[in-house]
Amino acid sequence: MCTQGFEYLHETVGPVLLESAKIQARVQELGQQITADYRGKILHLIAILKGASIFHADLIRSIGLDVTIDFIALESYGVSTESSGEVRILKDLDESLEGRDVLLVEDILDSGLTLNYLIQNLQTRGPNSLRVVTLLNKPSRRKVEVHADYVGFEIPDRFVVGYGLDFGQRYRNLPDICILKISE
Ligand code: IMP
Ligand code: MG
Secondary structure, eight states, X not given: OOOTTOGGGTTTEEEEEEOHXXXXXXXXXXXXXXXXXXXXSXXXXXXXXXXXXXXXXXXXXXXXXXXXXEEEEEEOOSSSSSOOSOOEEEEOOSSOOTTOXXXXXXXXXXXXXXXXXXXXXXXXXXXXXXXXXXXXXXGGGOSSOOOOSEEEEEOOSOOEEBTTBOBTTBOTTOSSEEEEGGGO
16 A cells, blocks of 8 residues: 555555655665765755655755755656656756765666766766765666765665655655556
């Protein structure tokens, strides 16, 4: 059964893969690790919209450092569950990355096409450092090699929704991460 309180979604949303409490605990751990790794620095955390918005909001509050934030919106998926391989910037960053310590915050690393494109693009903007944190990793689906410096959870090859992740723009508000029924 999917998340409590969201039973009306039972026809499309299947079982819980990661419960809210488990996600929250792991986000706190990631925050502590990142805090230790960047001690004394100002960290610039970029959320890749829209999927990473909820993870980003929780993660920045678990980091005990001076942080700044920005947002970038990319398009790599339509309503399908497969990456088109084409990545387009829908909304670019507001601020320059010149000389900054940048941490890219992603919801899920799947084929790697999105992050591969974005890392190459952002490297040309002169950051002092550029690392990646992804909440979820589906290593079995990789098409291009991408290194994630921090990973929340490795998950099997299933399409998941909730905690920011969508299917056709729906289900981002589920507190748990659930498996989509057609992908069970
Ligand atoms: P990639 O380019 O194939 O690595 O895909 C990355 C993007 O695809 C993520 O930022 C998500 O927006 C989306 N995506 C990949 N797998 C899933 C999934 O299981 N659920 C929801 N979105 C996904
Ligand atoms: Mg995304």
